[in-house]
Amino acid sequence: MAVHAHPDDESSKGAATMARYVAEGADVMVVTCTGGEAGDVLNPAMDRPEVHEHMDEIRREEMATAAKVLGVQHRWLGFVDSGLPEGDPLPPLPEGCFARVPLEEPTEALVRVMREFRPHVVITYDENGGYPHPDHIRTHEVSMAAFDAAADPDRFPDAGEPWQASKVYYVHGFSRARITAFHEALLEAGQESPWAEWLERWDPDKPDIMERVTTQVPCSEHFEQRDDALRAHATQIDPTSRWFAVPLETQRRLWPTEEYELARSLVDSTVPEDDLFAGVREKVNP
DSSP: OEEESSTTHHHHSSHHHHHHHHHTTOOOEEEEEEOOTTOOOOOGGGOOHHHHHTHHHHHHHHHHHHHHHHTOEEEEEEEOOOOOOOSSSOOOOOTTOTTTSOTHHHHHHHHHHHHHHOOSEEEEOOTTOSSOOHHHHHHHHHHHHHHHHTTOTTSSTTSOSOOOOSEEEEEEOOOHHHHHHHHHHHHHTTOOOTTHHHHHHSOTTSOOGGGTOOEEEEOGGGHHHHHHHHHHOTTTOOTTSGGGOSOHHHHHHHOOEEEEEEEEESSOOOSSBSOTTTTHHHHHOO
């Protein structure tokens, strides 16, 4: 089970991993905490009045298409996008949004889905949300709370039979090492790199997220599915953007994995790992 904040997060964070495990016969579910209602149209080709007027409906259609591409099951948790506050000082978040409702409410909602789906492995964001969007941080809080609560018969007794997942991972996206590898490959091929500005702005004192990674999952055979799922979110993803600048063959050669940090484990597993189900397979199929 992968728990995400908004539609499109599932396609930009761990999508190839999910597609790999689906292909291997695993049941995979994406839970999307909010509807992405506060998202802007980030693809110029979709920046039209009729798109803005029907944003909620379109984002749901995009999510359905992405889920089909990846072969995953999907659930909406049903909370309202908090938006990304901007300004100095930052304005307050809207009343009733996901990041402001009491933690118990989304925790119970996620516990219900966990007890029904009964995942062995849960994927979510780290304590910083991957990046400091209030909904991403709240997704971390809700995921970790639900991991414990789902197994406790005294918590939310009306939310289904208790279930104990075995492992929780934080999904980690682009690291500096990965961006640098792609940047240098494009330059060596005589092409312009869209990552130059990112690398110039990178704080040299900021540690690379790779220092936290415990698990690298080989999934390069499913990069095309990942990209197709990402393109399905047409309001959010410009198909001519830097996300698609590096040829798939180059990506497969230089960086054929997706990265995770093992945050909690109730099974024996030795890091570094190359499989999210390490230790779980032995427990489920002794």
